[in-house]
Amino acid sequence: MKSIFYTRFFILLPWILIVIIVIDIDTKRLSVRNTASFYLSRLGNVQQQRQVVRTTRSSSTSISSSSNSGSNATSLPVIYAITPTYSRAVQKAELTRLANTFRQVPQFHWIVVEDSNSHTELVSRFLTRSGLRFTHLNVFTPRRFKRTGMPRATEQRNLALGWLRGHRSVKDKGVVFFADDDNTYSLALFEEMRSTRRVSVWPVGLVGGRRYERPLVEKGKVVGWYTGWKADRPFAIDMAGFAVNLQVILSNPRALFKRRGAKPGMQESDFLKQITKVEDLEPKAKNCTQVLVWHTRTEKVNLGNEPKRQQDSVYIEV
Amino acid sequence: MKSIFYTRFFILLPWILIVIIVIDIDTKRLSVRNTASFYLSRLGNVQQQRQVVRTTRSSSTSISSSSNSGSNATSLPVIYAITPTYSRAVQKAELTRLANTFRQVPQFHWIVVEDSNSHTELVSRFLTRSGLRFTHLNVFTPRRFKRTGMPRATEQRNLALGWLRGHRSVKDKGVVFFADDDNTYSLALFEEMRSTRRVSVWPVGLVGGRRYERPLVEKGKVVGWYTGWKADRPFAIDMAGFAVNLQVILSNPRALFKRRGAKPGMQESDFLKQITKVEDLEPKAKNCTQVLVWHTRTEKVNLGNEPKRQQDSVYIEV
Numbered sequence: 001m002k003s004i005f006y007t008r009f010f011i012l013l014p015w016i017l018i019v020i021i022v023i024d025i026d027t028k029r030l031s032v033r034n035t036a037s038f039y040l041s042r043l044g045n046v047q048q049q050r051q052v053v054r055t056t057r058s059s060s061t062s063i064s065s066s067s068n069s070g071s072n073a074t075s076l077p078v079i080y081a082i083t084p085t086y087s088r089a090v091q092k093a094e095l096t097r098l099a100n101t102f103r104q105v106p107q108f109h110w111i112v113v114e115d116s117n118s119h120t121e122l123v124s125r126f127l128t129r130s131g132l133r134f135t136h137l138n139v140f141t142p143r144r145f146k147r148t149g150m151p152r153a154t155e156q157r158n159l160a161l162g163w164l165r166g167h168r169s170v171k172d173k174g175v176v177f178f179a180d181d182d183n184t185y186s187l188a189l190f191e192e193m194r195s196t197r198r199v200s201v202w203p204v205g206l207v208g209g210r211r212y213e214r215p216l217v218e219k220g221k222v223v224g225w226y227t228g229w230k231a232d233r234p235f236a237i238d239m240a241g242f243a244v245n246l247q248v249i250l251s252n253p254r255a256l257f258k259r260r261g262a263k264p265g266m267q268e269s270d271f272l273k274q275i276t277k278v279e280d281l282e283p284k285a286k287n288c289t290q291v292l293v294w295h296t297r298t299e300k301v302n303l304g305n306e307p308k309r310q311q312d313s314v315y316i317e318v
Numbered sequence: 319m320k321s322i323f324y325t326r327f328f329i330l331l332p333w334i335l336i337v338i339i340v341i342d343i344d345t346k347r348l349s350v351r352n353t354a355s356f357y358l359s360r361l362g363n364v365q366q367q368r369q370v371v372r373t374t375r376s377s378s379t380s381i382s383s384s385s386n387s388g389s390n391a392t393s394l395p396v397i398y399a400i401t402p403t404y405s406r407a408v409q410k411a412e413l414t415r416l417a418n419t420f421r422q423v424p425q426f427h428w429i430v431v432e433d434s435n436s437h438t439e440l441v442s443r444f445l446t447r448s449g450l451r452f453t454h455l456n457v458f459t460p461r462r463f464k465r466t467g468m469p470r471a472t473e474q475r476n477l478a479l480g481w482l483r484g485h486r487s488v489k490d491k492g493v494v495f496f497a498d499d500d501n502t503y504s505l506a507l508f509e510e511m512r513s514t515r516r517v518s519v520w521p522v523g524l525v526g527g528r529r530y531e532r533p534l535v536e537k538g539k540v541v542g543w544y545t546g547w548k549a550d551r552p553f554a555i556d557m558a559g560f561a562v563n564l565q566v567i568l569s570n571p572r573a574l575f576k577r578r579g580a581k582p583g584m585q586e587s588d589f590l591k592q593i594t595k596v597e598d599l600e601p602k603a604k605n606c607t608q609v610l611v612w613h614t615r616t617e618k619v620n621l622g623n624e625p626k627r628q629q630d631s632v633y634i635e636v
Binding site: 007010011014015089090092093094096097100101103104184185186187203205206208209210211212214226228229289290291294296297298299301302303304305306307311312314316317318 | 325328329332333335407408410411412414415418419421422502503504505521523524526527528529530532544546547607608609612614615616617619620621622623624625629630632634635636
């Protein structure tokens with residue numbers, strides 16, 4: 001009797017476990033498909049918001065009375081920096097030093113896209129006080145996409161591209177750049193990218209396990225990539241390594257970052273191949289021989305001594 | 319026989335499947351652990367950078383024609399920010415974003431002290447192009463002090479204090495602040511510290527294992543410390559949490575950071591008790607209820623894919 005019980009138990013238990021795991025995986029796959037179709041359906045007309053996947057979109061734009069609005073500056077193309085961001089201990093610090101850099105860039109428009117269901121108070125307050133021209137958007141990344149090995153900030157970058165397509169026209173002169181919130185930017189970088197006619201590229205420091213990665217240039221044309229990681233990528237370049245003329249974004253309304261089938265490190269290539277070819281890239285930063293942007297990463301903060309219950313007499317935003 | 323085979327098969331197969339799945343999950347976890355050990359190894363690596371035990375002292379000062387030298391600005395006390403720095407992959411990136419912040423502070427004088435035997439080319443070139451008023455110093459930390467648990471940048475901070483004592487007099491209005499090269503500073507912080515009469519204090523974010531540490535203030539006086547770490551320190555405050563009037567530095571010529579008998583985390587207390595008392599501290603940032611500076615830490619860079627021999631056709635400074 002006992003032996004039969006054990007046999008049955010050992011046969012049934014693992015099968016039950018496997019069924020549970022498989023069901024779990026299947027649900028996740030299913031929702032991936034839903035999101036993909038959601039994005040595809042969104043391409044043409046920007047309308048369907050709440051569906052199977054709950055996505056909130058809201059936006060607010062503020063044009064501050066910037067000191068850069070002089071008559072000389074306004075003839076310059078506007079630099080639209082798209083910055084995805086999410087709540088974490090270092091968020092305000094990162095945004096602070098980013099704003100300190102961006103404040104010195106003439107004709108600058110910051111598109112900040114939060115990974116959240118609504119504008120957070122912290123980011124709203126921060127942007128209002130930043131002294132920068134900004135647009136504040138938000139879209140929540142479904143939890144199933146927040147895993148190791150999955151590309152990050154896809155929804156946020158695509159929402160920003162959608163905003164540009166909805167609010168800018170053929171009359172507007174601009175350059176679009178993807179400025180992650182923990183990288184380090186020199187001011188010179190922005191002057192390099194400002195003359196982008198279609199898609200420009202340059203080296204990025206501290207990326208791919210190397211001191212830098214860069215496009216290899218011969219006779220003013222990109223002919224290859226100096227990289228230590230996945231050298232077979234069509235565009236072996238980091239998100240911080242290129243800028244796109246606003247008109248290229250507008251004239252390629254279906255060009256987006258992919259979620260379906262996207263592999264880590266392939267986001268840039270997947271996007272760029274929709275809008276350009278390697279031979280058409282415009283090398284900047286002295287034929288791609290200067291590092292003007294660094295792929296810095298900030299350590300996750302140790303909050304091990306944070307008291308469980310609020311022990312301080314006041315609430316302080318950090 | 320057949321029955322036994324099937325029983326074994328049905329018992330073994332699912333367990334094998336489960337083991338495969340679990341191993342798969344574990345490998346993903348492992349990479350998280352690798353990152354953790356990579357942080358831990360950071361301190362150790364710092365020690366290995368230099369070998370020659372020799373101390374060189376040299377200095378060069380450059381006063382750039384700063385835009386802050388208007389008649390209004392010159393009546394303000396100068397903020398002397400003392401920044402110890404050392405060669406590493408992220409050094410130029412850190413100095414870049416620091417300079418981007420400091421450039422917006424009126425009447426600012428940056429004292430950069432390298433941990434090196436001589437001025438490095440990278441830092442010299444960087445400072446010359448920074449557009450900031452600066453003093454470039456260097457002093458090499460003897461190797462025996464580069465150990466885990468030993469206070470860092472002691473020699474560099476003391477050299478800067480010595481420079482101030484040798485180059486500034488009772489006529490000079492100024493405030494001295496210790497600005498480590500990886501922290502994050504809001505512009506508002508500098509306006510808070512500028513009115514320091516003797517020694518001023520304020521909260522610091524992301525330090526001591528907490529969201530923030532701060533002096534506790536009652537009736538305009540510091541009466542204690544909100545901290546999660548070594549609460550019995552006489553001044554439970556981070557290096558980024560205080561500023562000292564230049565005249566206090568000059569009138570206490572023996573006040574220095576201690577090397578002999580110094581314990582980690584006690585540098586601030588050891589220094590401050592030489593020049594002030596807790597009850598004399600001047601609370602800033604709305605009675606120490608605002609976080610205007612963050613103790614951010616930048617990840618050590620993974621250079622695992624860097625080619626052993628120079629493979630690129632040009633040398634690029636990063």
